[in-house]
Amino acid sequence: xxxxxxxxxxxxxxxxxHNEMVDMAHAPIANAWELIRKTLFRVQWTSATDKQPADDxxxxxxxxxGRICVGFYIADLKKWMDxxxxxxxxxxSGFPRDNVTHWMTLPDLPTKSEV
Numbered sequence: 001x002x003x004x005x006x007x008x009x010x011x012x013x014x015x016x017x018h019n020e021m022v023d024m025a026h027a028p029i030a031n032a033w034e035l036i037r038k039t040l041f042r043v044q045w046t047s048a049t050d051k052q053p054a055d056d057x058x059x060x061x062x063x064x065x066g067r068i069c070v071g072f073y074i075a076d077l078k079k080w081m082d083x084x085x086x087x088x089x090x091x092x093s094g095f096p097r098d099n100v101t102h103w104m105t106l107p108d109l110p111t112k113s114e115v
Contacts, residue, residue, distance in 0.1 A: 004044070007037055045102040048080070053103055058083050060104040071100065 014033045045062065046053075052073045053059045061071040061080065070083040080100040 007040060011037070043104065043107075045104050047102055048100045053105070058106060060106055061100045062102040062104075064099045064101050070106070071103070073103075 010033060014030060016030060016034060048061075052075065055075045056072050058070050058072050060068065062068050071080050072083060073080050
């Protein structure tokens with residue numbers, strides 16, 4: 001079973017926290033599911049042919065050769081760029097040998113209490 005299908009199934013039985021059907025006893029379950037649901041959607045690979053991330057936003061990318069690194073998409077150029085190459089002023093190097101196949105949102109940085 002894929003994560004998206006599992007989310008759909010659970011969405012049918014666990015109402016969102018702001019739903020009037022959620023009573024005080026079940027509010028913690030609804031709140032917990034909402035947090036898990038948002039996290040699960042964030043940690044899924046997105047096909048680069050289906051959708052691109054926000055312009056210039058660093059994301060985790062996977063290439064056809066199995067390379068995983070941080071990159072970003074430039075909509076005006078319709079080109080994926082290697083984040084590390086950009087930091088070295090090799091802005092237009094892109095991914096010369098690898099085509100980006102998938103991307104994923106980077107996780108949030110840890111808070112001070114989590115460090």
